[in-house]
Amino acid sequence: METMTCLVTGGAGYIGSHIIASLTAHGYRSVVVDDLSTGVEARIAGLPLLVADISDPASIETLTAFMRDHGVTSIIHTAAHKSVPESMVNPLGYYRVNVGGTINVLRAAEAAQVSAFVFSGTAAVYGMADGRVTEESPTTPINPYGESKLAGEQLLADLGRIGALRATSLRYFNVAGTGSTLGADNGATNLIPQALRRISQGVSPEIYGSDYPTPDGTCVRDYIHVVDLAEAHIAALAAIEADPTWSFRVFNVGTGTGYSVREVLDLAIEVSETSLGYRLVDRRPGDPASIVADPQRITHELGWSASHNLRDMVSSAWNGMTGTA
Ligand SMILES: NC(=O)c1ccc[n+]([C@@H]2O[C@H](COP(=O)([O-])OP(=O)(O)OC[C@H]3O[C@@H](n4cnc5c(N)ncnc54)[C@H](O)[C@@H]3O)[C@@H](O)[C@H]2O)c1
CATH class of the missing domain: 3.90.25.10 (UDP-galactose 4-epimerase, domain 1)
Structure with missing residues (x-):
């Protein structure tokens, strides 16, 4: 069987590096783009790494070439800013990376003709919801972080609708x-x-x-164990890869x-x-x-x-x- 190669954005991060361990265990090859702002290079020692800031428009070209060079077949997009309090004092910075950066990654994906995409979503999209939430519960974020992640999902839904992307957002609870x-x-x-x-x-x-x-x-x-969460990405990727008609689907990931x-x-x-x-x-x-x-x-x-x-x-x-x- 052909080895599938996954680009993990933010792969040097806490969750990204656990996803890479799962990808390896399931026979995938991983390559990484990360600006190492919070990531740790030693976590991905030996893997192809493109050090780039995805919110920089110049990254579209370098990322496209990187994906082509490595024969990337899917993307798991975890790179983001993730602090709620920080997002309240710097909303523009959060939209720049979480929305602008996602657009740049999607542009590179389009240019490199990679259509299988898994996104790091968050329970923050449910805002002040109380009790048990399903994927049909209203999405009413109460901070720029949650809003920026919901905007990311909307981009994926729109691309899925026109057949340009086969995507999933996994809405992580407390990892x-x-x-x-x-x-x-x-x-x-x-x-x-x-x-x-x-x-x-x-x-x-x-x-x-x-x-x-x-x-x-x-x-x-x-609360969800990061190793279980990583496995959820493999399940999502496998479902997308098996279904050429897949468009966009969100999933809660919690216990x-x-x-x-x-x-x-x-x-x-x-x-x-x-x-x-x-x-x-x-x-x-x-x-x-x-x-x-x-x-x-x-x-x-x-x-x-x-x-x-x-x-x-x-x-x-x-x-x-x-x-x-
Ligand atoms: N940790 C949680 O509990 C939790 C919960 C819900 C969702 N998430 C989401 O999961 C994802 C990963 O979170 P994490 O906990 O692993 O955080 P993390 O900070 O450890 O990982 C993020 C990675 O992205 C990289 N990065 C950040 N900005 C970048 C940029 N502009 N260009 C390139 N790389 C960049 C960082 O260097 C880091 O390696 C994020 O999208 C976050 O919103 C996390």
């Missing part, structure tokens, strides 16, 4: 854990790495708000089980064997009480489901951070 020390999430804006980092520095982790209408008063979220912030921190405290407790502080604006994926669509249509639990996520994140993964 956590690691498959290796190098792959550990160093962004640390998400709850689990943030809490573990504080613990490792001898500082109590914080709970933002304990008076939400949830069983223990703290926010409930759906379907919600955990409260308190439950997560209890596990973080147990796994790290710290004597620290957590500190209750005020709510932050823009945090819905509870948001959990309904993952039925991806299970039924792509045959994917999560196999790691919250303990796997917290303990692998701790081992990754402390260098014992």
Whole structure:
């Protein structure tokens, strides 16, 4: 069988590097474009790498040539800016990379005649939705980050509709854990790495708000292990590659089980064997009480489901951070 070659944009990132490990395990070859702004080159040692900023229009030409040179047959587009608070102070910068950069990657894909495309979507498109969300739930982002990701999906839907692209957006819930020390999430804006980092520095982790209408008063979220998430990309790619009539489809990627912030921190405290407790502080604006994926669509249509639990996520994140993964 012909070896398929996938271009992973943002492949030196936390999620991108785990996707590459899955691609390799499934017999794909990977090539990477990354500007190394948050990515780590050592994560992709030995792979063809184009160091370029996808938001620079000049990248269209270099990326097209790179794809042609390497016989790229599909694209997994993870390169983006991903911090919600940062997006509120720099909306233009977020649209430039997340929308403008996506347009440039799509232009290069068109020029190189690559039509299979998997996009890093996010549960942030559901905004302040409360409870369980399906892919049919309203998309009402409440910050520029979520808006820019929804705009990315709209681009893909429009191209899919005219038969120019066969695409999928995977709407990730809260991604956590690691498959290796190098792959550990160093962004640390998400709850689990943030809490573990504080613990490792001898500082109590914080709970933002304990008076939400949830069983223990703290926010409930759906956490997904990055290794399971990476596998969802392989399932999506395989479905697109098998169906020449595919246009555009979105899928939630979560476990379907919600955990409260308190439950997560209890596990973080147990796994790290710290004597620290957590500190209750005020709510932050823009945090819905509870948001959990309904993952039925991806299970039924792509045959994917999560196999790691919250303990796997917290303990692998701790081992990754402390260098014992
Ligand atoms: N981590 C999460 O919980 C989460 C949740 C939902 C969605 N996502 C999405 O998943 C994707 C990957 O996130 P991550 O957590 O791996 O973040 P990350 O910052 O580790 O990875 C992003 C990668 O993209 C690269 N990059 C950024 N801007 C670029 C540019 N202009 N040109 C070229 N490369 C660029 C970075 O250097 C990095 O290697 C993002 O699209 C993010 O929005 C992440």
